[in-house]
Amino acid sequence: MLNILPRIRIPLRCYSAVLTARNENFAKVKQSDIMAFENFLGKDGVQKDDISNHTTDWTGQFKGHGSLVLYPKSTDEVSAILAYCSKNKLAVVPQGGNTGLVGGSIPVHDEIILSMNKISQQFAFDDTMGILKCDAGFILEELDNKLAKHGYMMPFDLGAKGSCQIGGNIATCAGGIRLIRYGSLHAHLLGVTVVLPDEQGSVLHLGSDIRKDNTSLHTPHLFLGSEGQLGVITSVTMTAVPRPKSVQSAMLGVQSFEKCCEVLKLAKSRLCEVLSSFEFLDDAIMECLKTNLGLHPVLNSPTPFSILVETSGSNEDHDMEKMSAFLDELLSKKLIVDGVLAGSSADAAKMWKLRESAPLAVTRDGYVYKHDVSLPLNSYYELTNVMKERCGDLAKRVVTYGHLGDGNTHLNITSSKQNENLEKLYVSILIPILLLIFRMYPFLYEWVVAHGGSISAEHGIGQLKLPYSNLGKESEERLLTKKLKNIFDPNGILNPYKMI
Numbered sequence: 001m002l003n004i005l006p007r008i009r010i011p012l013r014c015y016s017a018v019l020t021a022r023n024e025n026f027a028k029v030k031q032s033d034i035m036a037f038e039n040f041l042g043k044d045g046v047q048k049d050d051i052s053n054h055t056t057d058w059t060g061q062f063k064g065h066g067s068l069v070l071y072p073k074s075t076d077e078v079s080a081i082l083a084y085c086s087k088n089k090l091a092v093v094p095q096g097g098n099t100g101l102v103g104g105s106i107p108v109h110d111e112i113i114l115s116m117n118k119i120s121q122q123f124a125f126d127d128t129m130g131i132l133k134c135d136a137g138f139i140l141e142e143l144d145n146k147l148a149k150h151g152y153m154m155p156f157d158l159g160a161k162g163s164c165q166i167g168g169n170i171a172t173c174a175g176g177i178r179l180i181r182y183g184s185l186h187a188h189l190l191g192v193t194v195v196l197p198d199e200q201g202s203v204l205h206l207g208s209d210i211r212k213d214n215t216s217l218h219t220p221h222l223f224l225g226s227e228g229q230l231g232v233i234t235s236v237t238m239t240a241v242p243r244p245k246s247v248q249s250a251m252l253g254v255q256s257f258e259k260c261c262e263v264l265k266l267a268k269s270r271l272c273e274v275l276s277s278f279e280f281l282d283d284a285i286m287e288c289l290k291t292n293l294g295l296h297p298v299l300n301s302p303t304p305f306s307i308l309v310e311t312s313g314s315n316e317d318h319d320m321e322k323m324s325a326f327l328d329e330l331l332s333k334k335l336i337v338d339g340v341l342a343g344s345s346a347d348a349a350k351m352w353k354l355r356e357s358a359p360l361a362v363t364r365d366g367y368v369y370k371h372d373v374s375l376p377l378n379s380y381y382e383l384t385n386v387m388k389e390r391c392g393d394l395a396k397r398v399v400t401y402g403h404l405g406d407g408n409t410h411l412n413i414t415s416s417k418q419n420e421n422l423e424k425l426y427v428s429i430l431i432p433i434l435l436l437i438f439r440m441y442p443f444l445y446e447w448v449v450a451h452g453g454s455i456s457a458e459h460g461i462g463q464l465k466l467p468y469s470n471l472g473k474e475s476e477e478r479l480l481t482k483k484l485k486n487i488f489d490p491n492g493i494l495n496p497y498k499m500i
């Protein structure tokens with residue numbers, strides 16, 4: 001029996017169930033369609049068997065039923081596919097590296113998977129202006145390695161860098177561990193080539209290849225976070241940033257969340273222009289990393305909270321002096337109880353291994369309820385405490401890591417398997433009162449919105465958050481989004497049953 005009630009008054013709302021029924025306006029793939037695809041892609045551009053790596057997501061929690069994967073090699077081939085599918089009412093899911101965490105790249109029913117894996121030929125870089133133009137199928141890490149040769153790097157970095165693609169990054173408006181320094185992808189995107197799912201498979205070149213252009217609406221930015229709803233991105237133009245010559249990393253042990261916020265404040269003021277990451281891990285994720293992956297903390301004594309702080313600059317002595325002075329000040333002000341400054345890149349890699357392995361560690365518990373919400377800092381860790389109390393023994397673990405410097409928390413609630421009692425509605429009749437208690441959902445998302453946050457800071461809506469996607473959004477904004485979707489995708493064939 002639950003003994004906790006919501007601490008805040010939240011109006012009861014209605015949530016429409018996720019639309020799971022197949023839309024019968026869509027055609028089913030026929031042999032003649034496969035022949036048509038083979039005709040314009042070649043036989044190696046069409047795959048019918050062994051496609052489970054395209055129909056299952058990274059967590060293994062989303063499994064779709066698609067039976068066909070197409071591998072176009074160029075914008076023209078994407079155009080031919082989308083024109084054909086639009087005319088023949090065949091639903092399509094764009095798929096990049098398939099590392100998304102909300103089921104956005106997985107077919108729900110029998111949608112055709114349009115893989116971008118083979119669109120990774122064109123790469124151009126202007127090393128004076130720092131402007132990169134490349135095909136959408138390039139893997140983030142590959143791009144970063146290419147830029148390294150020019151003394152530049154990608155302005156964002158994710159644990160999934162070895163698999164995610166730049167097109168997928170744009171389509172999800174990926175955040176990651178450098179946002180505190182370089183800002184979101186909105187600050188970097190200059191142009192995109194997109195193919196629309198209309199009967200012409202229209203190819204649009206939006207934005208430009210130059211840094212400043214205020215001659216139109218900023219249409220490329222419509223595709224940031226568009227989750228494959230509006231069109232297929234085939235090429236991206238964006239800015240890269242100079243690669244730092246000096247990188248300092250430190251792991252800090254902190255006793256209270258309030259002190260973590262004080263450390264952040266001081267980091268911004270003292271490390272200022274060189275501060276490049278400010279990541280957070282609580283003791284529960286540290287324990288999970290140890291138990292599930294055998295990864296041990298780098299700090300000597302366990303503390304409730306650990307912070308991974310990084311600076312990136314161009315002068316080792318200057319940056320080291322700043323970092324050392326910062327650490328001294330933290331110790332003298334008793335804001336931290338322990339701290340390790342990486343003495344080598346191997347030390348730094350150990351620290352980052354802990355943070356970047358957190359998503360994998362939680363999956364090893366069996367089933368994980370993932371969250372990527374943003375909150376004002378005074379509510380950031382309160383959410384974890386509230387959920388710990390609500391889930392009680394039903395959860396295996398309630399752990400938190402995240403991008404504290406961006407107000408983005410990744411609260412993960414694990415269980416050995418999917419547990420309806422843990423997630424959904426709990427109904428208990430205490431005569432004469434009918435008690436409706438929402439243990440996890442929609443409580444968690446309503447709590448976030450009631451505390452001034454967003455239900456998705458990074459991963460998007462996809463399938464996972466569809467029932468809650470109206471939360472915190474004015475109905476006018478939702479309506480405008482639907483109108484835009486109708487303009488771009490008049491037959492509604494692109495990535496149905498998801499975000500819009």
Ligand code: FAD
Pocket residue numbers: 058093094095096097098099100101104105116136157158159160163164165166167168169170171172173174175176177227228229231232233234359360458459495
């Ligand atoms: P996919 O998963 O293939 O697709 C994601 C969405 O974009 C889908 O809706 C798909 O239809 C659409 N899409 C993909 N490519 C295109 C295209 N070319 N045109 C149109 N639509 C397209 N995310 C963060 O924001 N920050 C993190 O720190 C972070 N860390 C992660 C760590 C791990 C270990 C993992 C597994 C994931 C992490 N993610 C993170 C989530 C994920 O990596 C990002 O969302 C990433 O940007 C997805 O890229 P992708 O190529 O894998 O896209």
Ligand code: MLT
Pocket residue numbers: 159176355356358359370371372402403410458
């Ligand atoms: C991260 O920051 O590690 C990612 O967004 C993935 C996750 O939330 O697990």
Ligand code: ZN
Pocket residue numbers: 175176372402403410458
């Ligand atoms: Zn993240």
